[in-house]
Amino acid sequence: MNGYLRVPDPGDGLRLHLNENTAGCSPRVLDALRRLAATDISFYPDYAAAGRATADHLGVPESRLLLLNGLDEGLHLASFAMLRDVEGAPAEAVIVEPAFDMYAACATAAGGRVVTVAPRADFSFPADETLAALTGRTRLVFLTNPNNPTGQPIAREDIGRIADAAPRALVLVDEAYAEFSGETMIEGGGLDRHPNVVVGRTFAKAHGLAALRAGALVGREATLEPIRRLAPPYNLNVCAATALVAALADDERLRWYGDQVLRSKALLYAACDRLGLAYWPSAANFVLVRAGDRAGALVEGLARRHIFIRDRTAEPGCAGCVRITTGVVEHTEACIAAMEAVL
Ligand SMILES: Cc1ncc(COP(=O)(O)O)c(C=O)c1O
Secondary structure, three states: OOOOOOOOOOOOOEEOOOOOOOOOOOHHHHHHHHOOOHHHHHOOOOOHHHHHHHHHHHOOOHHHEEEEOOHHHHHHHHHHHHOOOEOOEOOEEEEEOOOOHHHHHHHHHOOOEEEEEOOOOOOOOOHHHHHHHOOOOEEEEEEEOOOOOOOOOOOHHHHHHHHHHOOOOEEEEEOOOHHHHOOOOOHHHHHHHOOOEEEEEEOOOOOOOOOOOOEEEEEOHHHHHHHHOOOOOOOOOHHHHHHHHHHHOOHHHHHHHHHHHHHHHHHHHHHHHHHOOEEOOOOOOEEEEEOHHHHHHHHHHHHHOOEEOEEOOOOOOOOOEEEEEOOOHHHHHHHHHHHHHHO
16 A cells, blocks of 8 residues: 555646635635744744634634644544554554545554445445444544545434444544535534544635645544644644634635535536436535546546546546536536536
8 A cells, every 4th residue: 555645736727626625715814824923933833822713613622622734634643543553463444435545545654454345336324334344453443524535424323333333443533524514523412422533624625724734633632632642742834823713713705615615516416417427416515426438538628628627436436437626616617618518
């Protein structure tokens, strides 16, 4: 297993291949960055304001929050915290496919053994199959709600059943796209009912801070403790910490972008219906579309028009599939026009 391979930069054009916010970050973020003083850069960063703002935004006490240099850092730290040998043999990490590539890369780098759960044909969450994959060696379970690349949600009860069945494992519920689904284990006492659950969040997607790298893990104090111990003391740089406070204060922008995503998804579903393409209604800011044997031509034809979507045909269960970011309506309309021209 290789480490995570960065997706090559496609060059200038419309980036609909990485689930990014193509509207850009809140203007308040740029204003806050411009106000940084020379000593804000020369001193080690302070996270007091960022910690308060993030905890407040997520509705948790700061003691249950670990700020991250992007959620990727949290996946990495959790893997190294959990995947030590069990009685001289590798500990196991359970990954439900198709999954974000970083899970397997981090678990393998930490010395763990990856146990995969195959997808169902309709991409509904394979709860019983995941339960069947748990063993006495399972120490980490990655669940993505809603999933990337399928956009499919996981029922709260299924997360609870898995967490309860694996009390010695950490169940990392990756909620990178939770702003779009509105579902989170943080609310409704999920963390207290299932103490081995830790929730991962990113501010790269809905809040548009991907290049600054800002994320968080949320969990009960004792559950987070082994992960917190591995985190470097200054993991976020001052720009990320400053941007986080400004971005979280701009609720209006978040609501606007959420509305754009809903409208974009409706437009793309209608276009797929017209073009005879199957798709899975998504709870995230992207849609998985099955173009079948037209997938390659679609990706290449759009790229020639400087519109980049992600070929997912090699992912488990995803033969003939492409993933398209559905954010800013104007960008979705440009993509749909190009799709119609290519197909
Ligand atoms: C499911 C999932 N988790 C985590 C991440 C990484 O988030 P970050 O950019 O904060 O490292 C992504 C980014 O695409 C993702 O899709």
